[in-house]
Amino acid sequence: MNDLYREEAEYGDGSCAFMVMKEQFEGGVENPPMSLKKGTLHHTKCRQYISHFKKRLLDLPSEPNEPKEKITREIKKMEEALQWAEDYRNGNNPVIPRWANSWKDQLGK
Numbered sequence: 001m002n003d004l005y006r007e008e009a010e011y012g013d014g015s016c017a018f019m020v021m022k023e024q025f026e027g028g029v030e031n032p033p034m035s036l037k038k039g040t041l042h043h044t045k046c047r048q049y050i051s052h053f054k055k056r057l058l059d060l061p062s063e064p065n066e067p068k069e070k071i072t073r074e075i076k077k078m079e080e081a082l083q084w085a086e087d088y089r090n091g092n093n094p095v096i097p098r099w100a101n102s103w104k105d106q107l108g109k
Contacts, residue, residue: 012100013100015077017074017080017081018103021084021096022107023041023042023085025088029088029090029091043082049078050075050078053074054075081100
């Protein structure tokens with residue numbers, strides 16, 4: 001899961017999820033997201049991670065709960081970011097997810 005975050009991040013908490021929102025914010029309403037890092041669009045990466053993690057959840061033992069809970073939280077975070085980006089692109093002025101509130105200024109709020 002370390003691939004989901006970048007140390008000393010330039011944007012937000014350094015997560016793939018935050019980058020989804022930042023790229024759409026920079027792309028603007030009714031426009032596609034704008035890549036900010038080497039031509040990468042993070043919405044594709046998030047969708048791939050979500051798919052992988054959902055499969056991985058099925059393989060994990062029921063105990064201990066911590067790994068499953070952590071993966072479930074990351075899936076939820078990425079899903080919230082993807083939904084925010086879609087809503088923003090459609091001009092719906094979405095509420096920033098709670099986990100991203102500390103960096104709302106990077107999203108024009």
